[in-house]
Amino acid sequence: MTVTLADLTARTGLDVLDHLEREVTVPVIDGLQAQGDLIVIPRALVPEVTVRDTADWRRVPPSGLELLRSASGGNPHTLVADAGTCRWTTGFWDVERLALGVLQTSAPAYLVHPEHGGTGIAPGAYVVRRQREGSGPSRRGSTFLGGVRLVVD
Amino acid sequence: MSPAHDLPPARQAIDIRDEWLACGLSTAPAEREAFETAVRGLYEMVGAGPPRFVWVDSPAAAVPVLAGLGTQVVPAGSLLRTSDLPPVASRLASLMTDLRGHLDGRLRRRPAGRLRPALAVPLESLPPEEALRHGVRPERLVEVTVADSLRTSLRDCVAAPLRTAFHKVRGQRHWLTWYGQHDAHWVARHDAWRRLGLLRLARQDARQLDLWAELARRGGWWWPGEGVCVVSERPAEVHWEPMPGGLHGQVRLHRDDGPAVRFRDGWGVHVLHGTHVPGWVIEDPAVERIHAEPNIEVRRSAIERIGWETYISRAGLALVGAAPDPGNPGCELRLYDMPGARVLLAVNGSVERDGHRRRYGLTVPTDIDDPIEAAGWSYGLSGELYAQLVRRT
Numbered sequence: 100m101t102v103t104l105a106d107l108t109a110r111t112g113l114d115v116l117d118h119l120e121r122e123v124t125v126p127v128i129d130g131l132q133a134q135g136d137l138i139v140i141p142r143a144l145v146p147e148v149t150v151r152d153t154a155d156w157r158r159v160p161p162s163g164l165e166l167l168r169s170a171s172g173g174n175p176h177t178l179v180a181d182a183g184t185c186r187w188t189t190g191f192w193d194v195e196r197l198a199l200g201v202l203q204t205s206a207p208a209y210l211v212h213p214e215h216g217g218t219g220i221a222p223g224a225y226v227v228r229r230q231r232e233g234s235g236p237s238r239r240g241s242t243f244l245g246g247v248r249l250v251v252d
Numbered sequence: 253m254s255p256a257h258d259l260p261p262a263r264q265a266i267d268i269r270d271e272w273l274a275c276g277l278s279t280a281p282a283e284r285e286a287f288e289t290a291v292r293g294l295y296e297m298v299g300a301g302p303p304r305f306v307w308v309d310s311p312a313a314a315v316p317v318l319a320g321l322g323t324q325v326v327p328a329g330s331l332l333r334t335s336d337l338p339p340v341a342s343r344l345a346s347l348m349t350d351l352r353g354h355l356d357g358r359l360r361r362r363p364a365g366r367l368r369p370a371l372a373v374p375l376e377s378l379p380p381e382e383a384l385r386h387g388v389r390p391e392r393l394v395e396v397t398v399a400d401s402l403r404t405s406l407r408d409c410v411a412a413p414l415r416t417a418f419h420k421v422r423g424q425r426h427w428l429t430w431y432g433q434h435d436a437h438w439v440a441r442h443d444a445w446r447r448l449g450l451l452r453l454a455r456q457d458a459r460q461l462d463l464w465a466e467l468a469r470r471g472g473w474w475w476p477g478e479g480v481c482v483v484s485e486r487p488a489e490v491h492w493e494p495m496p497g498g499l500h501g502q503v504r505l506h507r508d509d510g511p512a513v514r515f516r517d518g519w520g521v522h523v524l525h526g527t528h529v530p531g532w533v534i535e536d537p538a539v540e541r542i543h544a545e546p547n548i549e550v551r552r553s554a555i556e557r558i559g560w561e562t563y564i565s566r567a568g569l570a571l572v573g574a575a576p577d578p579g580n581p582g583c584e585l586r587l588y589d590m591p592g593a594r595v596l597l598a599v600n601g602s603v604e605r606d607g608h609r610r611r612y613g614l615t616v617p618t619d620i621d622d623p624i625e626a627a628g629w630s631y632g633l634s635g636e637l638y639a640q641l642v643r644r645t
Contacts (some may be wrong), residue, residue, distance in 0.1 A: 112382070118603065130642040133579060133601065138631045144640075145633075165376070175497060195632030213497055215602045215645040230630045232548065232615045234593030250614065250630070 127219030142224040154190025180208035197228040262380040272440035276406040282471035290466035298343035303481040310515030325477030341428040401500035402437035413528035436468040579641030585623035601644035
């Protein structure tokens with residue numbers, strides 16, 4: 100079954116900005132995909148991100164789970180899925196300290212954003228990371244030591 | 253509760269919030285007599301005699317006045333003898349803290365009432381009427397629609413940049429400041445509980461809350477001292493915009509052709525879409541100034557004022573490399589050298605309202621030479637992994 104942006108907004112009650120094309124089908128992808136300052140990474144690609152044994156897994160409700168909202172209040176990225184198909188945890192370890200959480204879904208889940216519209220996530224396990232900026236020359240080994248800030252679009 | 257009964261409290265909460273937001277953003281001259289009466293009431297509550305009042309045009313203008321008053325306005329910290337009564341400012345601070353703690357505690361101890369478990373989306377993401385229809389308790393609604401909203405708008409977005417600017421003028425001196433109209437966020441919360449019938453106040457508490465409310469309604473910042481109270485006028489201008497995505501009436505400061513807040517003596521702050529910036533960012537965002545600026549948010553605001561592409565060409569930044577952006581067909585990633593960093597110029601995955609795609613710059617470490625590697629780094633990925641990006645929106 101294909102899902103359009105209009106379906107997603109109707110199902111969740113979330114809204115997107117008027118200029119986005121609502122009748123277009125939202126592709127469901129099992130690979131790496133970015134929505135603005137967030138990126139969805141198949142877990143197999145980032146084995147360094149590990150979920151703790153004691154992690155609490157939260158069911159993603161059909162009305163959605165807000166993953167990230169900018170400091171000044173706007174533009175949330177919301178994860179939505181059919182009831183009982185998708186779960187989310189923040190009990191993980193990420194050496195890059197960019198992960199927001201890990202999700203596991205048995206049916207397509209969707210990320211909805213007022214400016215970026217919708218994007219579909221195929222069944223599987225994924226790490227959701229946010230984006231950073233940095234300056235300076237300092238890289239020692241794999242650890243970045245310069246000034247870093249997280250991006251919020 | 254049926255929806256028909258739920259709607260009025262939501263409407264009422266919104267009205268109460270908007271009323272207090274208007275106080276917080278008011279540019280009307282202070283109502284001096286009413287303000288002074290309320291201050292005298294609070295002095296009386298802490299056992300102090302009525303002060304004389306010194307009015308100034310802005311918080312900055314209060315600084316020399318306060319300094320001239322010397323120890324009359326110095327709050328805690330100067331108490332060497334235990335027999336001393338704490339300064340009036342400290343007593344007022346305790347009075348206010350006790351009231352807030354006491355009322356918060358009473359509301360927390362209320363019976364939980366009916367909770368509908370279906371609500372899994374954060375309350376911030378639901379319009380107030382809908383929240384009530386989902387079975388959210390009115391207390392929770394007031395917290396989000398009135399208290400959180402006004403805290404964001406007035407404390408974080410208006411008072412915070414003014415306080416930062418005030419601290420620069422004030423230097424090392426420590427005076428206890430009350431924010432008058434910008435204290436409206438906490439007053440409004442308790443006022444909303446009371447007006448929605450969620451909390452009955454004892455007479456003394458009601459009297460005190462009324463006094464704090466009166467100050468928030470009638471004037472600006474103030475500094476209570478021994479026998480003297482310095483009070484600032486409200487600003488002459490406040491420019492703001494609705495917070496994008498805010499469902500609870502949140503606002504942030506914004507003005508791109510002058511100060512967002514300007515007091516009657518000219519003092520104020522410049523703010524672009526909620527980011528507090530120095531005046532030069534608006535008046536003269538020159539490349540040299542951008543490069544000398546240590547704060548990345550300020551640099552970004554200044555660069556965005558002139559546009560990333562214009563900035564790159566004006567600054568004569570050298571292109572390090574370019575590559576097609578994986579997952580973003582037809583768009584290119586371009587990596588440039590800039591002082592102390594490299595900047596990756598990328599194109600948004602989705603169109604703006606005007607049909608264009610926004611270009612934006614991200615700074616990356618200076619030892620990254622490849623644009624794909626740079627884009628990957630921004631998400632903690634290798635270039636090789638980032639090259640596998642299927643889609644960008």
